[in-house]
Amino acid sequence: MSIWSESTQSRAKEILAKYPEKRSAVMPLLYLAMAEDGWLTEEGMTEVAEWVGITPAQVQSVASFYTMFKRERTGKYLVSLCTSISCMLLGSDDVLAAIEDESGVPHGETDEEGLISVEHAECIGACGGAVACQVNYELIEGLTAEKGRELVRWLKKARPEAVNTDEMQELFGGQRSFEWALPSDVGAAGPFPAFEPYGTATKDPQ
Amino acid sequence: MSYPKVITKRMEDHPTDSHTIERYEATGGYVQAKAAVAKTRDELVETVKESGLLGRGGAAFSTGLKWSFLAPARPAYLVVNGDESEPGTFKDRQLLERDPHQMLEGVIITAIANEVHHAFVYIRGEYPKPARRLQDAVDEAYVKGYFGKGIFGSEYDLELTVHLGGGAYICGEETALINSLEGQRGEPRLKPPYFPAAKGLYMMPTIVNNVETMANIPHIFEMGVDAYRALGHGDDTGTFMTSLSGHVNKPGNYELPHGITWRELIYDVGGGVPGDRELKMWIPGGASAPWFNPDDHLDLPITKGDTGQAGSMLGSGAVVVMDDTTCVVRAAERVVRFFSHESCGQCTPCREGTTWLEMILRRIEDGQGRPIDADLLLDVSDNISVGLAWPPRQTTICPLGPSAVSPITSIMRHFNDEVMAHITEGACPLAKTEVHA
Ligand SMILES: Cc1cc2nc3c(=O)[nH]c(=O)nc-3n(C[C@H](O)[C@H](O)[C@H](O)COP(=O)(O)O)c2cc1C
Numbered sequence: 076m077s078i079w080s081e082s083t084q085s086r087a088k089e090i091l092a093k094y095p096e097k098r099s100a101v102m103p104l105l106y107l108a109m110a111e112d113g114w115l116t117e118e119g120m121t122e123v124a125e126w127v128g129i130t131p132a133q134v135q136s137v138a139s140f141y142t143m144f145k146r147e148r149t150g151k152y153l154v155s156l157c158t159s160i161s162c163m164l165l166g167s168d169d170v171l172a173a174i175e176d177e178s179g180v181p182h183g184e185t186d187e188e189g190l191i192s193v194e195h196a197e198c199i200g201a202c203g204g205a206v207a208c209q210v211n212y213e214l215i216e217g218l219t220a221e222k223g224r225e226l227v228r229w230l231k232k233a234r235p236e237a238v239n240t241d242e243m244q245e246l247f248g249g250q251r252s253f254e255w256a257l258p259s260d261v262g263a264a265g266p267f268p269a270f271e272p273y274g275t276a277t278k279d280p281q
Numbered sequence: 282m283s284y285p286k287v288i289t290k291r292m293e294d295h296p297t298d299s300h301t302i303e304r305y306e307a308t309g310g311y312v313q314a315k316a317a318v319a320k321t322r323d324e325l326v327e328t329v330k331e332s333g334l335l336g337r338g339g340a341a342f343s344t345g346l347k348w349s350f351l352a353p354a355r356p357a358y359l360v361v362n363g364d365e366s367e368p369g370t371f372k373d374r375q376l377l378e379r380d381p382h383q384m385l386e387g388v389i390i391t392a393i394a395n396e397v398h399h400a401f402v403y404i405r406g407e408y409p410k411p412a413r414r415l416q417d418a419v420d421e422a423y424v425k426g427y428f429g430k431g432i433f434g435s436e437y438d439l440e441l442t443v444h445l446g447g448g449a450y451i452c453g454e455e456t457a458l459i460n461s462l463e464g465q466r467g468e469p470r471l472k473p474p475y476f477p478a479a480k481g482l483y484m485m486p487t488i489v490n491n492v493e494t495m496a497n498i499p500h501i502f503e504m505g506v507d508a509y510r511a512l513g514h515g516d517d518t519g520t521f522m523t524s525l526s527g528h529v530n531k532p533g534n535y536e537l538p539h540g541i542t543w544r545e546l547i548y549d550v551g552g553g554v555p556g557d558r559e560l561k562m563w564i565p566g567g568a569s570a571p572w573f574n575p576d577d578h579l580d581l582p583i584t585k586g587d588t589g590q591a592g593s594m595l596g597s598g599a600v601v602v603m604d605d606t607t608c609v610v611r612a613a614e615r616v617v618r619f620f621s622h623e624s625c626g627q628c629t630p631c632r633e634g635t636t637w638l639e640m641i642l643r644r645i646e647d648g649q650g651r652p653i654d655a656d657l658l659l660d661v662s663d664n665i666s667v668g669l670a671w672p673p674r675q676t677t678i679c680p681l682g683p684s685a686v687s688p689i690t691s692i693m694r695h696f697n698d699e700v701m702a703h704i705t706e707g708a709c710p711l712a713k714t715e716v717h718a
């Protein structure tokens with residue numbers, strides 16, 4: 076008996092069909108489980124174990140290896156600020172301090188309401204647009220301390236259903252690593268990467 | 282300054298829609314993949330061998346040679362490495378976002394050359410937008426019959442699966458990537474016996490190639506081996522992508538010919554250092570590469586050979602520029618912290634050593650360093666990579682451990698006085714790194 080809805084189950088079947096061996100679907104299914112529950116719960120991992128035919132302990136061992144599988148309550152908006160070398164050189168530590176201050180959330184933690192989590196990230200592949208930041212893995216390049224504060228205020232006030240990289244770059248971004256070409260309105264409604272085949276992508280109604 | 286563009290030409294000529302199949306086909310796309318269906322395996326492998334193409338994922342190994350090592354057992358698999366996580370590197374992201382079909386055409390040709398019927402593209406989890414653009418492109422190509430059953434109306438079947446990682450740099454290492462794709466923890470496997478070409482995905486023969494490597498493949502066939510080689514400089518054939526970041530006026534990705542000098546790259550292409558400050562040092566090829574400095578390296582040509590002889594590597598193509606306001610200890614700490622974070626923990630010298638290095642650097646930077654700390658840094662480093670040689674000696678399962686030593690040897694050899702000043706003065710001799718807008 077699955078704890079997942081019909082539509083989530085049919086999504087899981089589609090994911091499994093993409094791999095020659097079931098076990099390869101573990102990571103995509105973990106993302107699907109995160110989209111169901113908002114983060115990765117015990118029940119979610121047990122469900123994934125059943126779908127791929129391994130034990131829950133094996134699933135937990137895999138999940139614990141990867142930083143993006145959040146096994147603790149995580150905010151609706153996960154703010155990850157890059158503090159690796161190129162961003163550090165352009166002042167990322169000050170931007171992180173501004174975000175922590177404005178949100179009241181020290182990095183590595185989540186606010187009481189479950190709205191915002193803050194973390195520092197290692198290089199997110201946007202070094203030409205330092206300082207780089209992601210909200211639910213949707214990228215903003217060229218962030219400053221002041222824009223970082225604005226971003227936090229916006230998340231708290233506007234509370235968008237899903238966040239989208241093109242929209243946030245317009246509102247808060249600066250220098251980009253390169254031109255981005257056509258915008259799209261697909262985004263993430265929780266702390267997981269928005270990718271249609273995994274059932275984790277949401278169209279932002281705004 | 283203008284250099285010939287090959288893999289970034291379409292996105293430069295057609296900035297808004299270079300990622301669509303319409304634009305791709307209107308500019309000569311998929312012609313080489315179509316032609317490949319009728320060619321023999323040997324013909325395809327030989328052409329790529331003759332082109333001299335070296336893999337762009339960091340190890341700079343001959344792509345054609347790698348293909349020729351594929352063991353005979355079947356099914357064979359192709360895994361494209363789009364895990365791009367080496368600090369400073371963002372070129373594959375641009376290639377995926379802005380010209381996904383170019384890479385997919387490379388995938389089709391590579392699959393046929395290696396009798397592969399199921400290919401995977403492994404993209405780091407922090408790249409959802411590149412993954413979405415790629416998936417859109419894959420869907421377009423399936424509709425056209427370029428993937429699926431009987432591609433291009435032939436008898437050849439080819440499936441493609443886009444797979445997202447989970448935020449672990451080590452999964453860029455090819456055997457860790459394979460473990461990850463199998464739904465395991467992303468820990469590197471021991472080589473031998475687990476060379477992907479012999480025992481890779483599901484223990485079957487597997488080709489692992491980088492995104493930029495794949496993007497080059499169609500052009501080799503389109504322009505021919507001679508023209509492709511002529512773009513390069515001696516053994517470094519074709520063009521190469523550089524991700525330029527840090528203290529430069531014009532950061533970004535640049536497609537360049539091998540053989541230009543670092544001075545040309547930093548000052549002409551990159552527009553020099555902001556505020557006319559002095560260049561202090563730069564990382565020439567990703568976080569794993571030992572650093573260069575203007576006294577010794579500014580006029581060296583950018584080739585694999587010259588860079589290697591000077592004790593570093595072109596690696597992932599990431600160039601991180603640092604000006605004279607940069608504290609060397611702080612910069613080294615940031616790079617070492619990365620490796621310490623990303624160590625998978627299987628090998629004691631890597632797991633323990635990187636943690637120690639990070640701790641020692643941090644206390645030196647905080648003015649808490651002790652006189653023996655300079656020796657301790659070198660001791661711990663020597664424990665991770667015996668002899669501190671270049672190329673590094675490796676006693677660990679994978680090269681990540683030895684990579685963490687690069688920043689240490691870089692600062693201890695060239696900036697020893699600055700490191701020691703932290704310890705004797707009990708504070709960083711430079712003011713905190715300025716923020717440059
Ligand atoms: C720690 C580590 C991380 C790596 N990360 C990447 C990566 O992100 N992308 C990549 O293409 N290759 C990476 N590599 C190199 C791969 O192991 C492999 O050599 C490469 O993908 C082969 O492709 P190529 O021959 O086309 O370069 C990494 C290697 C190591 C040791």
Ligand code: SF4
Nearest residue numbers: 625627628631677679
């Ligand atoms: S060297 Fe480090 S990252 Fe590589 S296998 Fe050993 S512990 Fe893991």
Ligand code: FES
Nearest residue numbers: 157162198201202
């Ligand atoms: S160093 Fe921050 S995105 Fe690469």
